[in-house]
Amino acid sequence: MGGMTRPRISARISAISESATLAVDAKAKAMKAAGRPVIGFGAGEPDFPTPDYIVEAAVEACRTPRFHKYTPAGGLPELKQAIADKTRRDSGYEVDASQVLVTNGGKQAVYEAFATLLDPGDEVLVVAPYWTTYPEAIKLAGGVQVDVVTDETTGYLASVEQLEAARTERTKALLFVSPSNPTGAVYSPEQVEAIGRWAAEHGLWVVTDEIYEHLVYGDAIFTSIATAVPELGDRVVVLNGVAKTYAMTGWRVGWLIGPKDVVKAATNLQSHATSNVSNVAQWAALTAVSGDLSAVARMREAFDRRRQTIVRMLNEIPGVVCPEPLGAFYAYPSVKQILGKEIRGKRPQSSAELAELILEEAEVALVPGEAFGTPGYFRLSYALGDDDLVEGVSRLAKLLAEAH
Structure with a gap:
């Protein structure tokens, strides 16, 4: 007993x-x-x-026997290619379809990125205020979150000095989010470049969540840290999805883009966790990302x-x-x-x-x-x-x- x-x-x-x-x-x-x-x-x-033309694609997919069966765990090949093309179009970042993993929404991409990169005790720098899901994903991977706290006096932007003050020899990654949830803060191209250079100089990984890339206002410009700082090389993981850009929160399609070894490892994890994302949702997402941004x-x-x-x-x-x-x-x-x-x-x-x-x-x-x-x-x-x-x-x- x-x-x-x-x-x-x-x-x-x-x-x-x-x-x-x-x-x-x-x-x-x-x-x-x-x-x-x-x-x-x-x-x-x-x-x-969700826009009508995307819904129509899903209806069509429901009638297609190919989509009634398992497809590759890492995503439909056509969708992975379309995401690579869209990434080049929207942020100038050159990636191959083999560097893309299609996930069940952005949250699964977040979880898999940290599960794949972190060993117990590895530290991740996280700018606070932060989205509620990040700490849980880091913790589940055994990682240690180190907060870099910002406030309204700087418009919730973190400086290189603050990041450097939080870095230790155990720091493995920086989580970079711009535009930010929950604050709506957007880093200028110069700030993105300075932070990316600092991360590259110290051999850190950068996990960048770009899900709000198309929602910037006034004079603000979205800058992908992956494009702005080529010297980060293959230590960047980009998280994104269709939810916010195309009003598709309920469809659950996100993705992770990274170096081939990371994507392969994350795909292995997903092959046991969820297999492929719903094919109907993937086909709808294909129509979304390959269409225009109207x-x-x-x-x-x-x-x-x-x-x-x-x-x-x-x-x-x-x-x-x-x-x-x-x-x-x-x-x-x-x-x-x-x-x-x-x-x-x-x-x-x-x-x-x-x-x-x-x-x-x-x-x-x-x-x-x-x-x-x-x-x-x-x-x-x-x-x-x-x-x-x-x-x-x-x-x-x-x-x-x-x-x-």
């Missing part, structure tokens, strides 16, 4: 926390279903349907309009400071000045407590900074309809105006 005292769940899996962004989204949807007029700023998901251009216009509205409205709230995001579709305001003040008989001491109060009292769902490694902030996705956005931030402003 000795087994009775053993924990039911492994320590490795018990240590994983639920995705905070998905949890907030689920709670908001549950309240909505119960009849409460909740407005959700939680999930990072375009509010547009769908994302239309979405970008709407996002840009909402971005300007949300930043203006947030900065009008006393105690809220929101730098202008230049990419993705998130605003990341500081609410540090509001914490500890009284609102409707409560004194929230943390952004997590304040978020809970806002959900209950104003029926607005947002994700607290705790989820992204920097307490005292909120992430608001502005990928929701214009009317909802204005109504949601107005409710927020009205409630926070009561703080005293």
Whole structure:
């Protein structure tokens, strides 16, 4: 009976926390279903349907017997070639189809990149605030995350000096994300180059998440660190997917691009974990990446309009400071000045407590900074309809105006 005292769940899996962004989204949807007029700023998901021509390709794929069977674990050969072509077109980075692995969404690409690169004890430099999935993937691989914390005073950008101060002889990789989720920060071409050169000089790997490459605004320019710094050579792994560019979050198609040995190893892992990504979704993704970028251009216009509205409205709230995001579709305001003040008989001491109060009292769902490694902030996705956005931030402003 000795087994009775053993924990039911492994320590490795018990240590994983639920995705905070998905949890907030689920709670908001549950309240909505119960009849409460909740407005959700939680999930990072375009509010547009997937373009028709992409859906048509999927319908066609359903009728094609070839796609009813297993295909190569690493992806349909045609899709891998199309991703290599798209990468050359969009970021000037020359890769071969054999350097591409098609994954079940961007998250699987993140997980497989770290599982393939890290041994227990290897350190990864991660700029905070960071997306909630990165720490879990690094931890599962036995890696050690070293935070490089940024704040609103620099627009959430990390400097080479900060990165160098965090580097040790155990540092194996830098995780580089621009445009950033959750902050919307975009590094200038000069900053990308300086950081890439620094990584190359110290023999570090760079894992770069480029999923928001097409969502930049104003004068901001997306720069791929792989192209900007050729001397990084074959120590770059690029993560990307169709979710944000083509409003395809639910289709679950991402990819990992890297040197052949890394891609081969990650493909071996995937061959045991999930085999091939759904062929119907892969065929839809093929149509997406080989088509033009007009769908994302239309979405970008709407996002840009909402971005300007949300930043203006947030900065009008006393105690809220929101730098202008230049990419993705998130605003990341500081609410540090509001914490500890009284609102409707409560004194929230943390952004997590304040978020809970806002959900209950104003029926607005947002994700607290705790989820992204920097307490005292909120992430608001502005990928929701214009009317909802204005109504949601107005409710927020009205409630926070009561703080005293």
